[in-house]
Every structure is written in C-alpha cells, then in structure tokens.
Amino acid sequence: MDPQDLQFINTLLDGDAELRDKIKEHVVDFDRKTRTMVGTLNKIHSTPSSQVPVLLDSLRPMLLGCQNTTAALAGIIPPEQFWRWKDMWNNSLRAAIFSAVFVEFLATGHLLSLAATSEQLGVREEWKDRFIISVEDYLHGLITMVNELSRLAVNSVTLGDFEAPIRISLFVKELFAGFSMLNLKNDLLRRRFDSLKYDIKKIEEVVYDVSLRQLANPTVTAS
Amino acid sequence: MDPQDLQFINTLLDGDAELRDKIKEHVVDFDRKTRTMVGTLNKIHSTPSSQVPVLLDSLRPMLLGCQNTTAALAGIIPPEQFWRWKDMWNNSLRAAIFSAVFVEFLATGHLLSLAATSEQLGVREEWKDRFIISVEDYLHGLITMVNELSRLAVNSVTLGDFEAPIRISLFVKELFAGFSMLNLKNDLLRRRFDSLKYDIKKIEEVVYDVSLRQLANPTVTAS
Amino acid sequence: MDPQDLQFINTLLDGDAELRDKIKEHVVDFDRKTRTMVGTLNKIHSTPSSQVPVLLDSLRPMLLGCQNTTAALAGIIPPEQFWRWKDMWNNSLRAAIFSAVFVEFLATGHLLSLAATSEQLGVREEWKDRFIISVEDYLHGLITMVNELSRLAVNSVTLGDFEAPIRISLFVKELFAGFSMLNLKNDLLRRRFDSLKYDIKKIEEVVYDVSLRQLANPTVTAS
Amino acid sequence: MDPQDLQFINTLLDGDAELRDKIKEHVVDFDRKTRTMVGTLNKIHSTPSSQVPVLLDSLRPMLLGCQNTTAALAGIIPPEQFWRWKDMWNNSLRAAIFSAVFVEFLATGHLLSLAATSEQLGVREEWKDRFIISVEDYLHGLITMVNELSRLAVNSVTLGDFEAPIRISLFVKELFAGFSMLNLKNDLLRRRFDSLKYDIKKIEEVVYDVSLRQLANPTVTAS
Amino acid sequence: MDPQDLQFINTLLDGDAELRDKIKEHVVDFDRKTRTMVGTLNKIHSTPSSQVPVLLDSLRPMLLGCQNTTAALAGIIPPEQFWRWKDMWNNSLRAAIFSAVFVEFLATGHLLSLAATSEQLGVREEWKDRFIISVEDYLHGLITMVNELSRLAVNSVTLGDFEAPIRISLFVKELFAGFSMLNLKNDLLRRRFDSLKYDIKKIEEVVYDVSLRQLANPTVTAS
Amino acid sequence: MDPQDLQFINTLLDGDAELRDKIKEHVVDFDRKTRTMVGTLNKIHSTPSSQVPVLLDSLRPMLLGCQNTTAALAGIIPPEQFWRWKDMWNNSLRAAIFSAVFVEFLATGHLLSLAATSEQLGVREEWKDRFIISVEDYLHGLITMVNELSRLAVNSVTLGDFEAPIRISLFVKELFAGFSMLNLKNDLLRRRFDSLKYDIKKIEEVVYDVSLRQLANPTVTAS
Amino acid sequence: MSPSATTPASSAAAFLAFRDDLDEHNDRRERLIKCSRDITIASKRVVFLLHRIMTEAASDGRELSSRAAAEGHKKLRDVQALFANIREEVRGDRFWRYQHNISPGLQEYIEALSFAHYLEHGTLITYDEVHASLTDESGSPYFPLPVSDYLLGVSDLTGELMRFAISSISKRGGRTKASEVSNFVRGCKADFEGFTPHIRDLSKKQAVTSQSLRKIEEAAYAIVVRSSEYDLTPEQLDDIVGQAV
Amino acid sequence: MSPSATTPASSAAAFLAFRDDLDEHNDRRERLIKCSRDITIASKRVVFLLHRIMTEAASDGRELSSRAAAEGHKKLRDVQALFANIREEVRGDRFWRYQHNISPGLQEYIEALSFAHYLEHGTLITYDEVHASLTDESGSPYFPLPVSDYLLGVSDLTGELMRFAISSISKRGGRTKASEVSNFVRGCKADFEGFTPHIRDLSKKQAVTSQSLRKIEEAAYAIVVRSSEYDLTPEQLDDIVGQAV
Ligand SMILES: [Mn+2]
C-alpha cells in the first residue's frame, strides 16, 4: 500500500472514529434525558386528572432540554451525512418524539404533527441535510404513545376517570386509520403496527366496561 | 518443553480440574435445594391467605439450608478466584435470592435489602474476597420476584383475595421506580428489566378489574 | 426500594462501569501495540536469515512496551476481580505472549517458559492476586507460534534456508510431545491443540522435500 | 482386506440397511396414523361439550390401529437393538402417546399412567427387550397435552363452558407438581418442562377471568 | 400424578442417571488410556526401522489394558441397552481399534480382522448383546490408520527408509479396494472414506518421488 | 378447504411422490453402476500401458449399460419436467460423464465432445424436453477427469511410462484454456475450477522432473 | 496418439458455446429474480390495500368485502401482467429450471389473491382458480403452477387473516367475523397438516399458522368472557356502547 | 378538550404524505438493489476477462498485462456508466441512506478495478484513484466513496491474485510473478491489519487473505524446492523443459 494512501486512510478513519466518539457522548446524554422524561411520564398512570397539568409542567423544560442535544448533533454531523450516523441516536430520538406527542395529547387532546414535533425538539428547517426527524422515527414515537394510551385507559378508570377511555379511544382509532394507509415492509414498524391492534382492542374493552357500568350504576359517573 | 515447566503447568491444570469438580458437586446440591424451594414457593398461587404463614414457615429452614452451600463454596474458592468460577452457580444463587426476597415480601410486605439477603443466605462480610452476592445477582432475583407477583395478583383474585393485587401493585411500582434510577448497561439485566413493564401492565389490569367491580378500593388500601 | 440501598447499588454499578471504561482504554492501547508486533513479526516470512537479528532487535522495545500495559492493568484491577475482567484483554495478551515466545525461538531456538514469559511482559510475582498470565493464555500463545512455524518452514525454504525446517520440526515435535502430556479440559484449547497435527504434517512434508533432495540432512542437524 | 472378512462386513452392513428400510416403511405409516389422530383431536377446540363423546369415539379405533404398528416394529427390531433404531419413530410415538393421554383426560379427567399408555398402544410386557415406551417419550407426550390444554381452557370458554378451565387448571397443576419432583437431566425435556409455566399462567388467567365475573366458582368445582 | 407412577418414573430416571455417571467414569479412564496409546504411536513418525519393535513392545501392554475397560463396560451395560449408551465411548473405542490395527500392520504388515480386533480388545463372543465392536467403529479405526500411513510414508523417507512407502502404498490400495466394495450408508463414514483418496494420492506421490530417484524399485518390492 | 380440491391436491402430491420413488430406484441403480465404473477406472493408476486396452474393454459394456438408465429416466420423466427432477441424479450422471470422457481420452487422447458424450450415454436428441446432459454436468465430468489425470501423470512415471505426463499436460492445458473462457458464478463449478489449477501445477512438476531426468539419464526413457 | 489429435480449434469453439449457454442462463436467472421482487412488492401492496378498505367504517360488512375484493382484483391484474411478461422466459422446461427464483414472488401473489378471494367468498381459493388467474385470454396458462407454491402461498393467508380478525374484532359484527375466521384458519391448519411431509418448509408455515390461530382464539375468547358477564347479546352490547361513546 | 379537536382531516392528509414518503423510499431502495446486482455481475465478468487474458500464451508478460488492463478498463467503463445512472438517486444525503444497498456492487467493482490496476502497475490502487474513476467528465464525484467499501473491495483482490499466481506459476517467468504477488499480498495483509478494529467484516476478509497468502507461499515453495535439486536457474530449467515437450 502506498504509504501516503495508508496515512490518508488512517486520517479518514481517525476522523470518523473521533466523530463517532463525539456523537456517542451526546447520545449518552440524550439517552439520560429521555430516560428521565419517560420515567416521569410513567407517573401519568397513577396521577389523578387534577394533577396532570402539574406533571406536564414538569416535563416541558425537559423537552426543551432536548433542543440542546439536537442542536449539538446538528452542529457536529457533517453536511449530507445525516443518514450515515443516525442509527446511533434512533432510540433516544424516538423516545423524545414519544414524549413530545404524548405530552401534547395529554395537554390538548391533539396529535402533534411531524412539523410541530420537529419544532418542539428544536430541529430547524435549515439543518435538513444534517438533522431531521424522519417519518419512520415519528411513526415509532406515535406507536409508543398508543402503547401507553392503552395502559392509561385502564389506569384512568382505576383512578375514577371514566371519560378518559372514551377520548383515548377516539384518538387512537383515528391514528389507526392513518397507519392503515401505509404500505409497510415486513420490518420492525410493521410488527409494531400489528401490536397496536391489541392496544386498540384493550381500549375498546375498557370503553365497553365503562359504558355498561354507567348504564348499571348511573351514580358512578356522578361521584 | 522443559520437564519442570511441564510439571508446573500440569499441576496448575490438574488443580483447576479438581476444583471445578468439587464446585460442581456443591452446585448440583445447591441446584437441588433451590429447585425444592422454588417448587414450594410455587404453591403460593393456590394457597389461601390464611395458609400463607404455614407455607412460609416451611420455607425458612430451606433458606437456612442454603447457608451450608454458601459456606462450602466460600471454603473452597481461592481468595482471588471468585469471579473465575461464579458462572457455575449463578442460576442457583439467583433462585436462592429470589426465594429469600419473595418470602420476605409475603411475610412482611417489605423489600429485603441486598445486605439482608446476603445475611439470610449466610454470606459473611469477611468472605468478601471469596464469595459475595453481586449486585447483578440480587437484581436478577428481584426481577424474578416481580414476574411471580404478576401471577400472584391474578391468582389471589381467583382465591377471593381482592386486596392483594393492590398491595402488589404498590410494591411493584415502587420497586420499578427504584430500578429506573439505576444505570443498567444494555445487557441481559436491562432486557429483563424492560420486560417488567408487561408484568406491571398485567397487575394494573387486575387492579382495574377489581376496582371496576368495586371489590376493593385501591385508594383506601393505599393509604 | 430503600433510598440508602438504592444509593449503595448505584454506587457499585457506577464503579463497575467506570472501571470497565478505564480497562477498555488500556485494552485498545494494548491491542494497537500487539497488532504492530504481530504485523512486524509477520515480516519474518520474507526476511533472509541474515536479517533476522535486525528484525528481532526492532521487536524487543515493543515487547518491553507491553510492560506499561500490564502494569497499568495491574494498577487498576481490584485484587479479587482479576477473573471478572480478564476476558477483556484475552486476545491482546495472547498476541503478546505469542510475540514473546516467537521472538525467543527465533533468537535462541529455545522455548520461553511461562515464568520467563511473565517476566518479559513485566508481570510481577507480587501481583499474583491481581494480574497473572494464566496457563490457558500461555498455551494459546504457544499454539499460535506453531501455526506460524509451519508457515515459516515453507517460507524459509523459499528464501534458500534448507536447515530451518529441520530445526523447526524438532522444536515443534518436542513441544507437541509436551502438550500431549497435559490434561486439557478447556474445549477451545483442546480443539486448537488437535489442529496442530496439520501444522506438524506440513512441517514433516517440508523436511521430507529437503531431505529427499538431499538439500539438508535431518539426522545430522538433529544431533 | 481378507475376502471372508469383507463378506462378513458387507453382510452386516446390508442387513442394517435392509432393516432400516423396513423400519422406515412402518414409520411412514405410523406417521400418517398419528397425523390423522392429532388432526382429529384438534377438533376438540371447536367441539361443544355435548359432542365430545362422539369425537372421542371416533378416536378410539385410531388408537387401537397404532397397536399394529407397535407390534410390527417389535416384530422386526432385534432384541438388543431397540435403542439403536428408536430415534426413527420418536416423533410418531410421542404423538401417539399424546393422543392416548389426551383422550383419557377428555373422557375421564384422569391421567393415563405410563403402564396404561403402553397397554393402550399395544406394547406388551414381554417385549421389554425389543420395544418399550421410554419415560422420556411418555413425559414428552404429557407436555404436549399440557400445551393443548392451555388452548382448550381458552376455547372451552368461547364455546360457553366456564367450568372446563377450572377442571383443566386443577389437573395441570397437579401434573406440574408431579413433574417438579422428577430429576430431569435430559436437556430438551427440561427445557420443554420449563416452558410449561407459560401454559399454566395462561390457564390461571382464564380461571381468573371466569371467577372474577362469577361465571364459575373455582373453589366449588375444585372440591 | 399418581404417587406410585411418579415413584416408578423417578426410579427409572435415577437409575439412568446413575448408570450414565458410572459409564462416564470408565469412559474418562478409557480416554486417558487411548490418549497415551495414540501419543506413543505418534512416535513411529520419528522412529528408525530398527527401533520399531521396541516401540511396539511398549504398546502391547497398553492394548491389553483396554480389556479391563471393555470388561467393565460390558459388566454394567444392561443387555438390551448397548446402543443406548454406546455414543459415550465411541471416540475412545475407535482410538483403541486404530491402535490395535496400526500395531498389527507395523508388526506384521497385515490387516487385523474385525474378529481379531475384538479379541485383542478383550471383547468376548458371549457379550454380543451387551458390548460389541460395531462394523462402523472398526471401519473408522481403519480410516484413521490410513490417515497415519500417509504421514508415515513421508516420514519414513526422511528417516532414510525408501522401501516403506512402497509397502504402505500396496497395503493401502488393497484396503481401499476392499472399502470400495462396501455399501456404506453412514454419512460420516462415507465422507471419511471419500477423503482417503487424498491420503492415497499423497502416498502415490511419495512412491513417485522415490522411484523417480531410483531410491527403491516399486515393482521389485511388490512381488 | 374445498374437499374436491383437497382430493385433487392429494392426487397431484401422490403422483409426484410415486414418480420420485420410481426415479429414486433408477438413481440407486445408476449410482451402483457408476460406482463400479469409477472403481474400475481407478485401476488405471496401477495398470501398465500395455494392459490399458484390456481395462478399457472391460469398461465399455458398463458405459453401454448406462444407456438403460438414461432411457429408463427419459421414459418416466414427464415432458418439460427435466429440470424439476434432475438434482436427483446429478451425482451419478456426472460420474458417468467422467467415465465416458476419461475412457475416450485413455483410448484416443481426444476430448469427447458434449454431443458425443450424450450419444455414448444413449441420450437421444428427441428427448430434449425430458432428458439432456446439461453443460454444467459435462463440465463437472471434465474437471473430475483432470483431477484423475494429475494422479495418472504421477503414477504413470512410477510405472515407467515417461511419455504419458507430456501427453496429459498438453491435453489438460487445452482444457484449462477452454475453462478460462467461461464466466462462472461463485458456485461449486468455480471452486472446482480453482482446484483444477493445482492439478495443472502438479502435472507440470511431473513433466519437469521427467524432462530433467531424461537429460541426466538418457537411458531411462529407452528402458 | 498424437498431441495434435486433441483438435484444439473445435474444443475452443465448444467452450465458446458453453460460455454463451452459461451467460444466457445467468442473465435469464437475474431477470427472473428481479421480476419476482417486483411481483412481491406489488402483491404486498395489494394486501395492505385490502386491510385498509376492511378497516373503513361501514354499516354493511358485506358491501365492504365486495368493494375490497373488487379493488384488490383490479390491482392484482397489474401483477398478473408481470407474470404474462415472463411467459416466454419460462416457456417449456425452463419454468422448472428457474422455479426457485420465481417462487418468492409467486407465493406472495397467491397470498394476496387468496386474501381477496376470502374476503369475497369466505372460502379458500382453489388450486385451479389460482392457476386460472395466470392464463392468457384464450385460457392457456403462462406456466405450470407448482402445488408447493400454491400451498405455501395460501399458508401465508392465515397470518393476514389473523391481522384482519384482530382489527375487526371490536367493530360491530366483528365477533361473528372473528369466529368465522377462527373456524376457517383451524380448518386450513388441519387440512394442510397432511401435506407437510410432502412440502418442504410447510411445517414452518404451519407453526406460524398455529400461532395466528392462537391469537384469533384468544381474541374471540375475550369477547365471550366480556359479554357473558351481562345477559345481553353481542348486538345489544354494541348498541349500548354506541350510545355511550 | 373535545374529540373533534383531533382534526381528523389534517391527520389523514399527513398520513397520506407519509405513505408517499415511505413508498418513494422503498421504490428507490429497490431500484438501487437491482442496480447493485447488475454492477456485481458486470464486475465479476471483468475479473474473468482479466484472468482469461492473463492465461493466454505470450512471449512477453508485460505486453499481456497491458492488454488485459486495457481491455479490463474498457469494460469497466460500462460499469462506471451504471454508477453514473444512479447519481441522481443517491444525490446528497441519500447516498448514506442507501449505502448498504449499494455496497455489494460497489465492492465488486472496486475488486475488479483494483485487479486491472494491479496488472497494469503492480501496485494497489489508491482510494483517490478509485474515487476518481467514479466521477463525471468535470471531475465531480457521483457520490462519496466510503472507506469501508474501498478497503473491503481491495481486500477481495487478494483472492483473485492468489488465483492469478497459481495459474501463472508454471508459465515461463511465473516464478518471479508468484514471488511478486506473494510480497504484495503479504504487504496488503500487514497494512490492512491496522484497519480491522475500524471496519466491520474486514477481519473476516483478512482471514481469507491469510489463506490465499498461504496458498501462494506454498506454490512459490514448490518451485524453489524443485529447482534447488539441480544447479540451474529457473530460466534454464524452463528452456530444458521446453525442449522436452
Ligand atoms: Mn403476509
């Protein structure tokens, strides 16, 4: 091998290794942030409706904190190499997306769009060759939210909120209709989409139970 | 090969082989003991509340019996070689830990600490260079307990005890919150921990079923 | 989970993670060093006899350089945890052992003993509870040397040295006879040892070729 | 090679080959029979309780038909060579055992013993050096039955029979307790046994569902 | 599970486990013996013709020693279970067979028949339902001998014996012709037999080298 | 499944199974024939030139005998299904092709063309939708012949024929040039083609040896 | 025997012919693999289309099935055109030579076709019906239809039916649907069992079918358990819930 | 919070856009996989062509190498055209998204190109030279060249060089050739060793290179052993044998 070429390749590889290490540092940090967010969001299952706003308020600064990470990553990814490195932060980013869309649903009952999610996580239009939220990542975030919503439907009833399952049911059905429009390969997304059907089924069951109980015990809702 | 060196190497190899055989004997015995304990603990799923103390009483001497094994192992493991051989008894030890922490929960509703578990299994402070209960093993034992608790939540309802699921739910959620604060690497432990969410979901569903039918009142019991 | 116990567990886990990172750093460095040594030793296959001493001289400082690594590892491994972490540097250490024993054979025609190998790599008697060269690692190093010697028998003939194969043959046969007397339980080691017969066969064929053509006389050289 | 010895060896080899072909023929036939039985037994999952006797009646002649096969095999296996050839019919025999024990449970609710299973499949005491049902095969048959019973617990509820799961639960728990007392060394058997806990869990959940909703009373049925 | 049936099954399983342990002990011993024999036979490759008788004399008592093992195994194997357990000693037995047939060839130049091999290893006619040397094992032993003979052809030339390759060539060709007439079904045996052609090719090349240099005259020796 | 369709498919499958059995019978027979031919051809390596015609005469009826098999196969293969079944007789057919082309070379020194090989094996033009010799099979046959020719070059010298290697060398070189024209996938044919280079190298070595000896000992050729 | 007798010229010519033969074979193989991939993708999209239509809200389940089948069949005609395109490539004996290159696409097509057929008729499409879909206007088939591809293709149908049953189970009338699908899949599993010794890989598919069946059975079970708690028919339950939401 | 606030219309539109995005991605992926397969086949044929020319009888080895390289480079231009065709498909960041779909073909191309280069210059083609071969007339590259593909591609060269050395070793002058190749491959193996921790799968290729090296070494050994028996140079030996045949 030509010594100069050997040197050149070594320089390239060292550059890549250095970049990978830098990204890793940010990903470790990102991972820590999103674990805290997901852990905090997990409290929703034992939080009475009245306390939900407080919980959400505690989450907003964390979401905002993710903007540092996306900015940091966008700052070090060389132009047009986004797809080269993105596998490294896939999991953390999907957890952040999940947190953003879940918080929005809990706060407003609305679906946070991909564009709005990008905005919330500080992803800027002008980075589009360095850092974007891909459709796939967004869809993974949505599915994780549905997984949690089926748990929430169950737990909100335990906490005495009999309206929540119905709201959740309508929201999730619409999401499901959206997902049904996609042509998926036999990949992780399709397997997760399949699992989503069980969440919907569970939510339906809760709606069922609640409707029938209300019919039997009209006083329950009132209390 | 120099005859003396050869002799030396052979002595080392033979020593290792002999030690392995001795350890194996104790492990076979340990395995038998823990299988019996786990088998006995399995009866909890069909034991009415009133009979639980009797069942636990039958388990205590078995737990005590494990102290012989840990003492025997500590007696033959050379000081600096604990980590060399510990894979041989990993499974048995984790089963013993599980038994100890499960018995404690069933008896008192509390979590047996790592130090207290070591004590119950007869692992002495002064062996710390020869035989310890590692954090990993303790955590594996806890996870196995949670797996069993989700089953117990279901079966206690069948046995007519509608309060148990609520106690279990509170205990498991607290444990889960604790776990969430640990920095687990991406290994078997992390994977088993992640799978706990299915157990929690199942327990939540039992609590839901019970409270929907107002067979017990979760908020009352919690206080 | 009791906060104190949780704190305690987290301290242990974090300590382990930190130690693992430190070891990893040294292992990456060790790996780089041994790759260079092995790469340099590879030149023996195209080095005429007269140039061998120069080649060996260039290797000695590298071997010496490994002493820094063993010292560094011995400095950070807690006394009783040698066997817990040793898998991390197994490959590098075996490559270093191979280099040491191969250099010795090339320089003197003799087998470097386990004790002498330890010394060359700077492993001190007083570390015996923190860092040793295990018998298995030493034997792996020897087997790798035999693999290379069968190649060297071939290549030394190509380089015009017809005596070398005979020296190699005698050395390897003696080594093999020594090995045959060991009670190898370790599966990988046993399999690699069994595969040595192909190397011996190859060396025998080279000796056959040169003696058939009377290019060298095995019986004379042997004496 | 001495012609007489060669002749002798060839006779042995040809004899083995011929025997293998003969056994194969019977095994193909046995396989066909057991596939039909298993296929018919599969109908149990959509058969209302009232029709079960009819289904079982259709199975009895098929079980009887297996006696021809065991007799044929016993007739051609040389006395001391049973264990040499038995792998060839392992699968079919285990399917036949499963069918026999499943039919018995469905008809009487009892466990068919190993001796009684042998008798049903026409295996005679006096063949004990040529054809037996080994303990392993019997236990494999039982495990397959438990796998089916967990499905049956689910499907009997769908068919409106809320008592069946409770009967199944009691039967399986007793069987599992028995199994737990065996010293299983055989790896495959041990693994299949360990997997039974998922079946038991499923059955427990069905019993939970029906008892929670007071569709059946487990304690009454149990007594 | 019926307690009596359970007891019965456990007795069978324990009996098997005990027998397996006993056999294992003998196999470990058998393995040690045959490793020593094979190791000693390996010296043939560097033994001058004149010293061969001495080497063979040292092997005869070892071969005789194998009779203890075969007797011990025949003593503990239940009559009809020979084929159940024989895989446990396959390797050792084949090594013993190889040793016997190789010693015979080295001593007399003749092929030891299957019957004579059985006799040498102390396998008695009256054990035929408990312990035999199967045709497969005998043929495996022969193939191993051919593998060694191709090495010996090479090494005898190195040792200055130019007649040996020619004797070996004739012996191996006759053996190969015999083998070719067998109906081998057994996959491993067929594959090992097919690989013999490489050994034959190697031997032919040695004979070629020797005769080309007129170091020996193949046609004269053959007569 | 529609009962009629079930019946129909069963008929199709039974037909296929029956055909497969019939083909298998012919293949077993074909295999036996080609093994005998190959075994007989193997004698060429120890047959002096003068006896070669006798050997070839004994082979010709065997080759002719293959015509029965090809005719039988062509008779039972349904039109246009040749490629469906041909894997079953690949090995036998390639052995037959090898025999045909080897006999031709030994008799005439010519390469038997694909068309002539087809003719010799009785494959008729009008069967082209039921039975042909594919290019791939023919090439496999040729490679097997080259494998044997490298052995023959060696052995003919041992038998005192110093002209044969030169004839073989010229013939094989031309074949090699032909093979070099092909574009092969990374499949068996390419691997075998790679191995062919070693055969050519061996033959060249023999030619070398012979040429140099003749130069040194001109009388050798004369004898 | 003289060296020149090996007729070098003709042997070079022969090998040139062999080269053409092998190149032609490899090129054709490659074209068919690509075509099989195209067919796979198009067929998978038809399956998604069918699921999509079936999850639409509709008062009349039958109307939905008919529309899904109609749209599915329309799209499948494009796939059939891809098969028509390779007709010449696989004419005669060539079909069997390249069968394992075409199989993946063919099986995916059969899966999609059988799904559309099930939605329309509630039955398993027959071998003849599948073969008939791969013929030209004059009814002559593009190539033989291997029984193995038919069986392996329709085996995959059970997985799609499981998805269909799970997603429609909580819709009005979905309970009946789930029980129909459950019986249908149970029947498929039983019928295919007898074929497993003949068809390579069918037993793997049977294992998947068993899993799918279990999922359908458990979904049907959940419905029964719930509705058993009240003394109401499924339809009455549907109506009550309809009011609540 | 009211159910209607979930704005169904816009969410349906969003999912329709997602569908187009996913479909476009899958279609592009498929086109690139097909292109990669075409490149693989064409590159393998170039390798065969090079071997074929190098085994021709010729008095002058250098002339043969030059001709092989020239014909190889000519054929490689067709492969380069295939790369030019996908330029738009992989423009910008898309290249990295589809890199693992393109890699197989890219590596085969680099293997063939480096073989032609070795025959012409006796050296390892550099990274820049490979990249330069994948640029348009104005010198702007079709896409970035991953170091991993460069290294994995040239690693495969050692296997072809082994074949080349074995088949040319018994030709006149082949002994020198074998020894050159042996040194070259030994150098490649040593140079690449340092890259193995960085490049996934490179250590597997290194194992193959070791085997190839051993084969070349043994071939070179056989030549030396034989010629050592006589007191003649390889060329003299060649002449003597030439007369005998
Ligand atoms: Mn599908």
Ligand SMILES: [Mn+2]
């Ligand atoms: Mn290649």
